[in-house]
Amino acid sequence: MDLILWRHAEALDAEDGVEDLDRALTTRGERQAARMAAWLNQHLPATTRILASPARRTQQTAAALERKFKTVAALAPGATVPEMLAAVRWPDAREPVLVVGHQPTLGLAAAWLLAGVAQPWSVKKGAVWWLRRRDRVGDEQTVLVTVRGPEQV
Numbered sequence: 001m002d003l004i005l006w007r008h009a010e011a012l013d014a015e016d017g018v019e020d021l022d023r024a025l026t027t028r029g030e031r032q033a034a035r036m037a038a039w040l041n042q043h044l045p046a047t048t049r050i051l052a053s054p055a056r057r058t059q060q061t062a063a064a065l066e067r068k069f070k071t072v073a074a075l076a077p078g079a080t081v082p083e084m085l086a087a088v089r090w091p092d093a094r095e096p097v098l099v100v101g102h103q104p105t106l107g108l109a110a111a112w113l114l115a116g117v118a119q120p121w122s123v124k125k126g127a128v129w130w131l132r133r134r135d136r137v138g139d140e141q142t143v144l145v146t147v148r149g150p151e152q153v
Contacts (some may be wrong), residue, residue, distance in 0.1 A: 001090065002045075002094075002096035003090060003130075004130045006036065006101070007100075007106050007126065008010070008060075009033040010025065010028050010125045021076070025052065029057070031076035033150075036126055036153060038153070041067075044080045044096065045102050050062060050100070051071075051098070058075075058100045061126075069145070074087040075105075076102075077102045078108065080105070081105065081108050093110050108124045113131055126149065128148050129144070130146045131142070131143070
């Protein structure tokens with residue numbers, strides 16, 4: 001199973017009276033999302049299931065792909081790693097899954113899957129971490145396929 005973790009692009013700072021879920025992408029964030037979406041569209045299999053947090057900034061990031069995606073409440077800010085992994089059906093999903101989500105959940109999940117311990121790894125805004133679950137002679141492994149930031153695509 002491939003699991004692609006995509007942190008939302010740069011968003012407006014929190015302001016008084018604005019709910020966290022309503023924060024939008026900045027102009028720079030829109031450009032970051034468009035660049036990463038172009039790269040992803042060249043590399044994602046057509047069968048990839050795309051899941052996004054209900055936050056406005058993740059919805060805008062996912063929309064840059066111009067593909068259908070599903071909004072999943074379990075991916076909202078503050079989601080736990082077990083909630084996220086259950087939502088993506090890790091490691092049993094048959095199709096690749098792209099998650100458009102938030103820190104610290106994405107970094108904690110990457111650390112858990114790659115190192116076996118939930119550590120606060122940093123996933124930059126707009127960046128993608130592509131993980132793959134594989135079986136090597138009865139040994140289940142999670143490997144890092146690539147890490148890309150919007151400035152690298």
